[in-house]
Amino acid sequence: MSSEEAFVSIRGLLFSRGDRLIFDHLDLDIPRGKITAIMGPSGTGKTTLLRLIGGQLLPDSGTIKVDGHNVPTLKRAQLFELRKQTMGMLFQSGALFTDLSVFDNVAFPIRVHTDLPESMIRDLVLMKLEAVGLRGARRLMPAELSGGMARRVALARTIALDPEMMLYDEPFTGLDPISLSVTVKLIKSLNDALNLTSVLVTHDIDEACSIADYVCLLSEGKVIGFDTPENLIKNGSEQVRQFMQGEPDGPVPFHFPAADISTDLFKRVT
Amino acid sequence: MAEWMTKVLAAIQQLGRFGLAKVQVLGRAGVFLLASIPWGGPGSAGMKDLIKQIYSIGVRSLSIIVVAGFFVGMVLGLQGYTILSDFGSEAALGTMVSLTLLRELGPVVTALLFAGRAGSALTAEIGLMKATEQISAMEMMGVDPLKRIITPRLWAGFIAMPILALLFSLVGIWGGAYVGINMLGVDEGAYWGNMQASVEFYDDVIKGLIKSLVFGLVVTWIAVYQGFDSMPTSEGISKATTQTVVVASLAVLGLDFVLTAIMLGSI
Numbered sequence: 001m002s003s004e005e006a007f008v009s010i011r012g013l014l015f016s017r018g019d020r021l022i023f024d025h026l027d028l029d030i031p032r033g034k035i036t037a038i039m040g041p042s043g044t045g046k047t048t049l050l051r052l053i054g055g056q057l058l059p060d061s062g063t064i065k066v067d068g069h070n071v072p073t074l075k076r077a078q079l080f081e082l083r084k085q086t087m088g089m090l091f092q093s094g095a096l097f098t099d100l101s102v103f104d105n106v107a108f109p110i111r112v113h114t115d116l117p118e119s120m121i122r123d124l125v126l127m128k129l130e131a132v133g134l135r136g137a138r139r140l141m142p143a144e145l146s147g148g149m150a151r152r153v154a155l156a157r158t159i160a161l162d163p164e165m166m167l168y169d170e171p172f173t174g175l176d177p178i179s180l181s182v183t184v185k186l187i188k189s190l191n192d193a194l195n196l197t198s199v200l201v202t203h204d205i206d207e208a209c210s211i212a213d214y215v216c217l218l219s220e221g222k223v224i225g226f227d228t229p230e231n232l233i234k235n236g237s238e239q240v241r242q243f244m245q246g247e248p249d250g251p252v253p254f255h256f257p258a259a260d261i262s263t264d265l266f267k268r269v270t
Numbered sequence: 271m272a273e274w275m276t277k278v279l280a281a282i283q284q285l286g287r288f289g290l291a292k293v294q295v296l297g298r299a300g301v302f303l304l305a306s307i308p309w310g311g312p313g314s315a316g317m318k319d320l321i322k323q324i325y326s327i328g329v330r331s332l333s334i335i336v337v338a339g340f341f342v343g344m345v346l347g348l349q350g351y352t353i354l355s356d357f358g359s360e361a362a363l364g365t366m367v368s369l370t371l372l373r374e375l376g377p378v379v380t381a382l383l384f385a386g387r388a389g390s391a392l393t394a395e396i397g398l399m400k401a402t403e404q405i406s407a408m409e410m411m412g413v414d415p416l417k418r419i420i421t422p423r424l425w426a427g428f429i430a431m432p433i434l435a436l437l438f439s440l441v442g443i444w445g446g447a448y449v450g451i452n453m454l455g456v457d458e459g460a461y462w463g464n465m466q467a468s469v470e471f472y473d474d475v476i477k478g479l480i481k482s483l484v485f486g487l488v489v490t491w492i493a494v495y496q497g498f499d500s501m502p503t504s505e506g507i508s509k510a511t512t513q514t515v516v517v518a519s520l521a522v523l524g525l526d527f528v529l530t531a532i533m534l535g536s537i
Contacts, residue, residue, distance in 0.1 A: 054410055076414075080312035084412025095407035109411045112313040112418075154407075161411070 007032040007165055007197040008053055013062035015045070015052065022048055024221035025062070035191050035198040037208035037229075040218035041243070046201040049218070050167045053199070054089055055079045067164065084113055088163035092170040094154035096142040102129070103138040106157045113161060128156040132186060148179025152186065159190060165197040166190070172204040184211055205244060209233075217243060299495045306420040306494070313413030319422040327388040327423070327490075328430030332437070334387050335380060339371075339438035342379060343445025346370055350446070351454045363456050364465035367446030368439075372469065372478045376439035378526050381485035384431060385518035389493035392423055393514040396497025397507035405498075420494050427490025428483065435482035477533050484525060489518045 006029035013026040022045040030036045038046050051057045052064055055071045064071045069082055096105050106125045110116060116124070129135040132152040142150060151171065158166065171183055188211040191198045202208045209215065209229035217225040217232070217240055225232050225240040233244050242250035258264065309315075350366045396419065399405050405415045443465070450456040469475070493514045500510035 056406060056409060077312065080409075080412045080414055082412075083410055084312070087410060089407070089410040091403045091407055093403055095403035097404055097407075098402070109413070112411070112413055167410075 005029075005031055007067060008199070009063075009065040010053075011063045011065075013052070013064065014060045015048065015057070015062075016060055021221055023052075023059070023062075026218075026222060028216060028223055028226070030197065030199055030216075031214065032197050033195055034213035035188070035200060035211055036214045036216055037200040037202060037212035038216045038218060039202060039205065039208060039243070040224075042203075044218045044220070046218060047169055050089065050169055050199065050201055054083065054087060054167060084161065086164045087167065088158035088161070088165070089167040090151070090155055090158050090169065090171055092173060094142075094147075094150035096145075096150055096154055096157070098142050100142075101138070102134065102140050102142070102145070102153050105142070105153060106138075106160055109157065109160045124160070125156075128160050129153075131159070131190070132156045133182070146179070148175050148183070151175070151179075151183065155183075155186060155190075159194065162194065163196070165199070168198065168200045168202070170202055171200065172202055172207050180207065187211060205246065219243075295499075298499070299491070302416070302420075302495055302498065303424075303491050306416050306424055309417070309421060311414050311417040313408075313411070314417040315419075315422040319418075320425055323422045323426035324430055327392065327426050328434065331384060331387050331430070331434060334383055335434045335438050336441050338379065338383055339376075339441035340445040342375060342438075343367060343371065343442030343447075344449045346375075346442065347446035347449035347454070351450055351456065360450075360454075360456050361460035362464055363446065363450045364443075364461035364463075365468040367450070368443050368465045368469050369474060371439040371442040371446075372474045374526070374530075376435045376442065377478050377482040377485055378522060380435040380438045380482060381431065381489055381522040382519055384427075384434065384486075385489045385493070385515050385522065388427070388430075389489050389514045389518050390511045392427075392490070392493040393497040393500070393511045394507055396420075396423075396494060397500040397502070397510050400498065400500065401502035401504075401507060415498075420498065423494050424487075424490050427493075428486045431486025431489070432479045432482040435478065435485075439478070480533075481526065481529050484529060485522050488521050488525060492518045492521065 008028075008030035010026060010028040013023045013028075014021075015023040026049075038049060040046055048057065052059055053066060053071065055074065058072050062072075066082065067086055069078075071079070071082070074082060096102075097108065100108065103125055106128055107121050110121050110124055114121075126135055126138070129138055132155050134149060134152055134156065137145070137149065137153070142153070145153065166187075168187065171187065172180055175183060184207050187198060187200070190196060191211075200208060200212060212229055214226065215229050215232050216223055217236075219239065225236045227236070232240055236244065237251075239251040241247075346367045347363065350363050350370075351360055354360045354362055354366065396405075399419070405419070408415045408418060447458075447461055451458045451461055496510040496514045496517070500506045
């Protein structure tokens with residue numbers, strides 16, 4: 001893929017926490033206008049990758065270009081401007097402001113970043129809430145919402161400023177089947193209607209494959225597969241297929257590395 | 271190398287690491303304060319946010335400050351009368367009560383109560399905002415959480431503390447008067463007259479206010495920093511809240527000595 005097509009372009013990303021290397025010279029291109037699902041075993045740093053793209057974490061080295069801007073080298077004010085103009089992030093918990101109503105939560109970014117009159121803000125907020133099907137819930141407080149509703153309100157708040165890219169952190173976790181299919185449909189329809197670039201971090205292979213244009217599989221700090229979902233399932237390496245088909249044992253072992261079981265069990269404990 | 275030598279070296283190393291860690295925290299907290307004091311910046315808070323914070327940390331601390339002030343004043347009246355009457359100078363009760371309150375007890379006790387009432391609430395509020403990713407969400411919206419959340423709280427503490435301390439002293443002087451005049455029979459004219467004659471506006475009232483301004487800044491700084499720097503877990507928030515009360519109280523008592531010494535010209 002040429003770099004013009006890539007909305008996010010990561011080169012030589014090195015990131016560690018303490019002594020543990022999370023990303024080992026990771027290269028990744030996220031195509032513009034598409035939904036890319038980032039998947040991989042727990043602890044591979046999928047959410048960390050989102051936070052690195054959003055500039056909330058700094059890499060040890062490497063470049064992370066978002067729409068041509070190298071995020072780690074931006075000054076604080078430039079970073080906030082880039083986030084305001086370009087990015088929206090949906091957090092796993094929704095991260096609604098608990099002291100504000102649903103309406104005020106969605107209105108928050110508009111009020112902070114624009115000088116629009118209150119009547120126009122009202123129209124905008126109602127349109128965004130309509131898009132997620134919660135116009136009728138505008139007077140509720142976050143504590144009165146179910147998990148699925150809270151996430152949809154958060155989605156309305158995230159699209160309030162019409163970002164170019166949406167980052168979704170585990171959007172399908174802990175939802176009932178109805179909320180789940182609603183969220184899947186919403187992500188797809190928003191991406192198409194607003195011509196967004198979406199990055200989806202998730203474990204839910206079926207849901208992700210149903211809407212993602214591309215799937216990126218991460219393991220041990222590297223990309224082990226990047227392709228359309230169909231191609232990955234068909235033609236991926238053994239490790240990729242193990243993950244995509246959810247097999248308990250394979251190249252990714254079921255057992256955490258340990259000493260031989262017989263020596264371990266019959267060892268004299270002093 | 272002898273074993274005892276290794277142990278001594280390890281102990282020195284540990285001491286060094288401890289010292290470095292503390293200096294690092296102090297440095298981070300300093301940078302945090304400098305970045306939070308000025309208004310303005312991406313998504314900065316406005317006058318409405320400041321007023322809301324003054325209400326929540328200042329006005330809502332009024333009841334504890336007023337009640338505590340009255341009791342402290344009453345105790346001062348009682349104790350002061352007992353001591354002064356031994357020398358036949360109960361007429362100086364007003365002087366004693368007012369000077370003690372304006373110079374010391376007003377600013378110090380208010381700051382301690384403020385740390386317990388408003389400081390702990392600030393830490394828990396900000397810590398919970400962090401744990402529920404509200405602060406991260408704000409950052410990703412292009413809003414600087416330092417300017418939006420910290421700045422108005424810091425200024426609210428700075429503005430509220432001297433007013434609360436002044437009210438504490440005022441109510442305390444009434445408490446002293448109530449016990450002295452109504453219960454113990456001190457002459458009313460002597461109580462108020464002696465007080466008026468001996469309390470100096472600059473030396474007593476203003477210097478007391480300067481103390482409470484410093485305490486306001488320090489207590490609120492510690493509270494918001496502890497919240498912002500807390501581990502985003504229930505244990506982390508509970509630890510940060512305790513730290514706020516302990517560190518802020520010790521800082522107030524330590525600073526009180528330093529400020530008093532400077533004001534009396536002893537240092």
